[in-house]
Amino acid sequence: MWLAPHLAILKSATLIFSQKRVGRLISRRVEALADDKTVAMVIINPGNPCGNVCTYQHLKMVAETARKLGILVIADEVYGHLAFGSKPFVPMGVFGSTVPVLTLGSLSKRWIVPGWRFGWIVTIDPNDILHKSGIVKRLQSYLEICADPATFTQGAIVQILEKTTEDFFSKIINVLGETADICYNGIDEIPCITCPYKPEGAMSIMVKLNFSLLLDINDDMEFCMKLANEESVIVLPGMAVGLKNWLRITFAVEPSSLRDGLERIKSFCLRHANKQ
Numbered sequence: 186m187w188l189a190p191h192l193a194i195l196k197s198a199t200l201i202f203s204q205k206r207v208g209r210l211i212s213r214r215v216e217a218l219a220d221d222k223t224v225a226m227v228i229i230n231p232g233n234p235c236g237n238v239c240t241y242q243h244l245k246m247v248a249e250t251a252r253k254l255g256i257l258v259i260a261d262e263v264y265g266h267l268a269f270g271s272k273p274f275v276p277m278g279v280f281g282s283t284v285p286v287l288t289l290g291s292l293s294k295r296w297i298v299p300g301w302r303f304g305w306i307v308t309i310d311p312n313d314i315l316h317k318s319g320i321v322k323r324l325q326s327y328l329e330i331c332a333d334p335a336t337f338t339q340g341a342i343v344q345i346l347e348k349t350t351e352d353f354f355s356k357i358i359n360v361l362g363e364t365a366d367i368c369y370n371g372i373d374e375i376p377c378i379t380c381p382y383k384p385e386g387a388m389s390i391m392v393k394l395n396f397s398l399l400l401d402i403n404d405d406m407e408f409c410m411k412l413a414n415e416e417s418v419i420v421l422p423g424m425a426v427g428l429k430n431w432l433r434i435t436f437a438v439e440p441s442s443l444r445d446g447l448e449r450i451k452s453f454c455l456r457h458a459n460k461q
């Protein structure tokens with residue numbers, strides 16, 4: 186079962202779709218892809234687009250593989266802590282003594298301010314490899330030429346970080362758990378789409394389109410365009426994340442609007458159903 190394109194190797198950024206039985210298989214595929222120009226592996230956890238959450242064992246395997254290859258790990262944890270299933274969120278940084286880790290974080294997800302472009306990079310590197318190799322210096326000089334976040338975001342950031350209470354975070358996780366359930370169960374009622382994996386984190390779910398049940402729609406892009414025109418519901422065509430004929434549905438939506446959106450997708454599918 187495909188879970189997520191959450192593991193990539195920075196070469197020409199090849200995506201590896203992690204499978205349910207992870208571990209040695211991933212490790213062997215990454216080793217086969219790596220060459221002398223490979224500098225890092227990227228892991229997105231919790232994952233966008235499938236909402237998967239990596240276990241401690243999975244991350245340990247990633248760290249050990251990177252160590253064996255002599256490369257660093259870039260951990261995209263912009264959805265960090267947004268885990269509501271059976272697996273707890275484990276930061277990649279706990280393996281910093283096995284392999285140097287660059288962790289990416291962002292305000293937009295955990296603090297629910299989409300569009301506020303404010304992020305950070307944390308180095309977890311007790312053996313000082315990133316300093317000694319000049320990577321930290323390079324990162325700092327790159328940041329000097331990047332656009333700064335908007336001034337109002339910079340003005341608000343101190344208060345946001347200092348004053349957001351634990352209540353806020355637990356409420357967000359509860360809401361995401363609830364909306365993930367609504368979405369997963371709602372999709373079950375829609376004939377032309379199936380969801381092989383219930384998200385355990387992040388904010389989106391991947392579903393597969395069954396074109397044999399649809400009369401006049403031929404691919405994911407056409408599905409999304411017609412759905413937007415006819416029902417004013419926006420979902421992402423899978424081709425945008427490398428999965429043609431899948432759809433990415435975001436469930437970071439207020440429950441009543443989410444139910445309404447799912448009903449509209451259902452009506453749309455019934456209207457375009459192959460009646461034969």
Ligand SMILES: Cc1ncc(COP(=O)(O)O)c(C=O)c1O
Binds near residue numbers: 292301302
């Ligand atoms: C996996 C992942 N990383 C990074 C980002 C960028 O986050 P932002 O620009 O909102 O801080 C996103 C945004 O959707 C994302 O899904």
